[in-house]
Amino acid sequence: MITTFSMSAEKPLHGASAQTQVWTGADGNRLAGTAWGNPAGVPVILLHSSGQTRHAWSDTARALAKAGFHAITFDARGHGDSDWSPICNYSQGAMVRDLEAIAAQLDVRRPVLVGAGMGGNTSLLAVGERYLEAHALVLVNFAPHIEPPAVTRLQTFMRQHSRGFAALDELIDAFRQAVPTGARLSKREALMQSVRCCDDGKYRWHWDPAFAAWPHDLSRRQSRLAASARNVRPPTLLVRGARSEVVSEAGARAFLDFCPHAEYADVRNAGHTIAAESNNAFGEAILAFLLRHAHGR
Numbered sequence: 001m002i003t004t005f006s007m008s009a010e011k012p013l014h015g016a017s018a019q020t021q022v023w024t025g026a027d028g029n030r031l032a033g034t035a036w037g038n039p040a041g042v043p044v045i046l047l048h049s050s051g052q053t054r055h056a057w058s059d060t061a062r063a064l065a066k067a068g069f070h071a072i073t074f075d076a077r078g079h080g081d082s083d084w085s086p087i088c089n090y091s092q093g094a095m096v097r098d099l100e101a102i103a104a105q106l107d108v109r110r111p112v113l114v115g116a117g118m119g120g121n122t123s124l125l126a127v128g129e130r131y132l133e134a135h136a137l138v139l140v141n142f143a144p145h146i147e148p149p150a151v152t153r154l155q156t157f158m159r160q161h162s163r164g165f166a167a168l169d170e171l172i173d174a175f176r177q178a179v180p181t182g183a184r185l186s187k188r189e190a191l192m193q194s195v196r197c198c199d200d201g202k203y204r205w206h207w208d209p210a211f212a213a214w215p216h217d218l219s220r221r222q223s224r225l226a227a228s229a230r231n232v233r234p235p236t237l238l239v240r241g242a243r244s245e246v247v248s249e250a251g252a253r254a255f256l257d258f259c260p261h262a263e264y265a266d267v268r269n270a271g272h273t274i275a276a277e278s279n280n281a282f283g284e285a286i287l288a289f290l291l292r293h294a295h296g297r
Contacts, residue, residue, distance in 0.1 A: 017065070023105050025077055026097030027089065032081035033074030033102070034058075037065025042135070042294050043111040045072045045103065047119025049141075051158055051207055053080030055193040056116070060283045067287060069112075069294075074102060076118065078208035088210040092221070095122040096131050103132060112294050114286065116140035117246075121225065128228025136235045136294045138286055143238065143247050143255040144225035148218060150245040158212035164202030171195060171203055229258035235293040236262040239285050263289060 023031045034054060044064050046057040054073035061071035075082035077098055078090055085094070099122055103111060113134045115123035120142025126132040157174070165171040195203045236259055240252050256262055265285035 018061070023074065023102045025083070026094060026101050027085065027087070029077055029083040029085060029098070031074050031077065031083070031098060031102060033072060034061070036061040036071040036073070037069060039070050041065075041068050041070035042290075043070045043072060043106065043108040044290070044294075045074075045099070045108075045111050045113055047099070047113070047115040047122055048073070048076065048079070049117025049119055050154070050211075051079070051194060051205065052116075053193050053206060055080075057114075060114075060286065063283050063287060064290070067291065069290065072102070072106065072111075076122075078211040080206050084208040084210070088208075088214075090208075090211045090214040092121060092125055092224075096126050096129075099123075099126055100131055109133070110135040112136045112138070112290060114138040114140065115142065117142055121221075124225055124228050124232070127234065128225075128231040130231070134234050136237075136290065137232060138237045138239065138289065139255075140239045140282075140286075141241055141244050141247050143240075143251045144222050144229055144258065145251040145254045146218075146222075146246050147248055147251070151216075151218065154246070155212070155216070158205070158207070159209075161205070164198065164200070164204040165195075166202060168195075168203060226258055229255055232259050232262075235289075237265060237286070237289045238262055239265045239267060239282060241282075242266050242268045265289075 018034050018036045021033050021035055023033060025031045032054070046054075046061060048054055048056045054075050057071075057073045061073050064071040076095060078084050095118070099113075110133050113123040113127065113132070113136075115121070115138070117140070120139040123134075123137060124139060124142070124144075127134045127137050157177075161171075161174060165174070194206050196206050198204055238252060238255055240247050240249075252264060252266075256264060265282075267282045267285065
């Protein structure tokens with residue numbers, strides 16, 4: 001099934017209760033998170049992309065909570081309010097084990113996993129390699145085959161500017177150059193979720209520089225992810241921003257070949273940072289899918 005959605009700006013949703021929580025990761029690392037809605041609802045764990053924080057999912061988590069789901073967001077190791085890895089371990093395996101640890105501490109069985117970018121990587125491996133049994137899987141702008149030039153540009157961006165930015169305008173300009181299709185995210189209130197103001201008055205990204213320096217073997221990673229995609233059994237949805245420079249239409253189609261039962265939603269006027277650009281607009285694709293496959297299970 002292929003569905004096309006149109007991206008449009010909407011006001012944030014309000015009215016869903018949220019509680020800040022802290023969990024312990026696989027290496028004893030502290031993982032900061034937020035739980036939304038009724039704990040008795042179907043659990044939905046949302047995993048953010050590289051360089052983002054759990055706040056990228058806030059609007060989506062509210063919408064899910066209002067629909068009766070129990071939405072859980074957390075900052076990945078080395079991101080946001082979570083601990084930096086003391087041994088600089090930012091491997092795929094470490095991310096998957098952190099997810100396992102959170103699910104165990106929440107005592108949830110067969111959660112829905114929703115992952116964007118890096119979070120999609122973690123979710124796909126967790127399900128495809130049987131680390132975690134999921135009720136459903138949603139991948140947002142992530143597939144085994146991604147575009148190397150775009151990935152290189154994003155990695156270079158994350159490794160630069162270690163000295164920080166004197167003003168937010170400098171940060172916004174740098175972001176626009178690295179993510180041309182993420183213009184909607186290039187506003188102060190959105191970017192403030194991914195930066196911190198340091199004692200010297202400069203703004204620095206809210207992630208561990210060691211994470212950005214972690215080596216990536218793209219070819220090897222893609223082979224592993226393709227194998228995982230072939231092993232996915234639960235209902236699956238791929239959501240792609242039509243202007244994404246990281247996941248091409250060909251990359252999306254390749255994923256559908258690996259995982260023939262998967263559904264595909266194409267969101268017009270959205271780029272790679274779709275999960276933080278306008279959660280409400282693309283959230284309708286996720287919500288419609290989950291209401292069909294996971295609600296009231």
